[in-house]
Amino acid sequence: MAESSRSALARFVALVEQRLGLFYDKAQWGELEPLLAERAAGTGVERYLEQLASASSQQEEWKALAERLTVGETYFLRHPTQLETLVDQVLPTFLRQAPNIRVLCAGCSSGEEPYSVALLARERGRVDSSRLRILGIDVNPRAISHARRACYSPWSLRAVPLAMREQWFQRTPEGFSLRPQVRDQVIFEERNLMEEAPAFWAPGSFHAILCRNVMLYFPPEAMRRIIARMAQALVPGGYLFLGPSETLRGISDDFELLRGGDAFYYRLRQPAQPTSSALAMAQPVALQRTQSQVTLPVVTPPAPAPAPDGVDGVLHLLSAERYTEAWTLLESLPQSSQPKALLLRAVLHLHAGRLGQAEQLGRQLAAASGTEAPAHYLLGLCLEQFGDEVGARSRYVASVRADPTFALGQLRAGTLARRAGDVVEARVSLRMALSLLPQEKPLYLSLFGGGFGRHGLMQVVLQELQACTEVP
Numbered sequence: 188m189a190e191s192s193r194s195a196l197a198r199f200v201a202l203v204e205q206r207l208g209l210f211y212d213k214a215q216w217g218e219l220e221p222l223l224a225e226r227a228a229g230t231g232v233e234r235y236l237e238q239l240a241s242a243s244s245q246q247e248e249w250k251a252l253a254e255r256l257t258v259g260e261t262y263f264l265r266h267p268t269q270l271e272t273l274v275d276q277v278l279p280t281f282l283r284q285a286p287n288i289r290v291l292c293a294g295c296s297s298g299e300e301p302y303s304v305a306l307l308a309r310e311r312g313r314v315d316s317s318r319l320r321i322l323g324i325d326v327n328p329r330a331i332s333h334a335r336r337a338c339y340s341p342w343s344l345r346a347v348p349l350a351m352r353e354q355w356f357q358r359t360p361e362g363f364s365l366r367p368q369v370r371d372q373v374i375f376e377e378r379n380l381m382e383e384a385p386a387f388w389a390p391g392s393f394h395a396i397l398c399r400n401v402m403l404y405f406p407p408e409a410m411r412r413i414i415a416r417m418a419q420a421l422v423p424g425g426y427l428f429l430g431p432s433e434t435l436r437g438i439s440d441d442f443e444l445l446r447g448g449d450a451f452y453y454r455l456r457q458p459a460q461p462t463s464s465a466l467a468m469a470q471p472v473a474l475q476r477t478q479s480q481v482t483l484p485v486v487t488p489p490a491p492a493p494a495p496d497g498v499d500g501v502l503h504l505l506s507a508e509r510y511t512e513a514w515t516l517l518e519s520l521p522q523s524s525q526p527k528a529l530l531l532r533a534v535l536h537l538h539a540g541r542l543g544q545a546e547q548l549g550r551q552l553a554a555a556s557g558t559e560a561p562a563h564y565l566l567g568l569c570l571e572q573f574g575d576e577v578g579a580r581s582r583y584v585a586s587v588r589a590d591p592t593f594a595l596g597q598l599r600a601g602t603l604a605r606r607a608g609d610v611v612e613a614r615v616s617l618r619m620a621l622s623l624l625p626q627e628k629p630l631y632l633s634l635f636g637g638g639f640g641r642h643g644l645m646q647v648v649l650q651e652l653q654a655c656t657e658v659p
């Protein structure tokens with residue numbers, strides 16, 4: 188690359204980091220090159236960069252870049268233990284202090300996360316929904332209009348139990364529409380976390396903030412500024428939930444780390460409170476009684492396990508739902524035609540919504556020997572995304588024909604059979620799934636488990652079997 192082009196690219200990368208918070212290391216700069224060429228085609232690169240630097244972040248060009256550069260992967264009931272902790276333990280503690288409880292989902296993408304809070308709060312009944320105010324913000328305008336439409340694909344609902352789906356969603360030709368009473372409980376706003384906006388982050392604005400899987404790619408300095416704003420905007424003792432791969436270590440001392448089940452989250456320290464390490468030393472295993480009467484253990488963060496390399500590293504990142512990193516790692520490896528690498532590539536295409544590419548690889552793998560079962564399964568997932576449940580069901584049936592011990596294929600075939608009213612067929616497949624799940628291959632659980640472990644999937648099968656008995 189010519190020196191002048193390299194310097195233009197460096198300025199573009201720096202502007203993107205400064206305005207959107209998105210960090211690209213040198214090895215990734217090449218990803219931005221075609222985008223810069225495309226956006227600057229009308230004006231020339233120099234003029235384009237000048238205009239970009241002087242444009243406010245609310246101007247159209249920055250919105251267009253946000254749409255192209257952000258990663259919006261999300262789904263309903265993602266990291267469920269955190270959400271359960273929020274609605275069962277955290278929010279009820281504020282009921283006596285405030286008429287309304289305010290929750291912010293920062294980086295809410297297409298709305299699945301704030302709607303999950305609303306849905307779960309209704310299901311659990313610990314907080315009166317009329318007192319719950321939920322606000323979702325995101326820098327991507329397309330994600331925000333999707334959130335306002337509140338209509339979702341089956342893939343977005345993959346972790347929603349059947350009974351919940353039937354109660355709160357309506358099947359429409361476009362997908363699953365959230366019922367208006369839940370939809371209207373959440374409001375959305377286009378907003379960039381990198382902007383200061385003191386009025387928005389005014390003290391005491393929120394009781395809890397969820398900012399999960401958003402700052403993974405932010406440089407530490409940007410994260411520090413955003414977390415400081417969030418600390419200021421929380422009520423005293425307010426709560427912050429980050430994604431499982433994100434941490435405040437080295438970023439902020441304003442919070443203490445807590446644990447509920449296997450979920451980690453943070454609480455704003457009270458000025459007079461001892462530090463978490465002092466508490467942990469005084470009573471390492473005892474439960475701490477907080478100002479708001481809820482008992483929550485104060486813990487030290489677990490040391491992250493070293494990630495494996497190569498294709499196994501990709502699988503590890505995929506299981507942790509770190510799809511963008513998984514994709515970057517996969518791209519950095521020598522192109523491999525090994526079935527496991529191809530399967531991973533196809534699943535990552537699917538997660539990124541590149542259904543055409545996922546389907547193409549799926550067909551290739553379905554024709555090869557040894558990968559027919561997962562390939563048919565993947566093709567079934569693609570067809571479900573296209574809304575073709577009949578086609579998807581025949582793919583799942585093909586997957587178990589190719590490998591009769593494939594529990595996930597049996598589960599999905601059974602689920603779609605039940606939905607089609609074919610209860611006898613559904614029961615057979617679901618019972619097979621139940622008996623096969625304890626031995627399901629770890630690779631398949633990582634690729635297709637939808638965030639559920641073996642036990643969680645067995646619960647899903649039991650719910651499906653229960654639903655079969657309810658079919659008239």
Ligand SMILES: C[S@@+](CC[C@H](N)C(=O)[O-])C[C@H]1O[C@@H](n2cnc3c(N)ncnc32)[C@H](O)[C@@H]1O
Pocket residue numbers: 206207208257258259260261262265293294295296297300324325326327330378379380381398399400401430
């Ligand atoms: C991976 S999604 C996470 C969605 C949801 N929180 C979850 O965990 O399922 C990350 C979201 O953060 C948003 N985001 C990235 N940078 C942002 C910024 N500077 N301001 C606001 N939102 C941002 C992206 O547009 C994207 O929708």
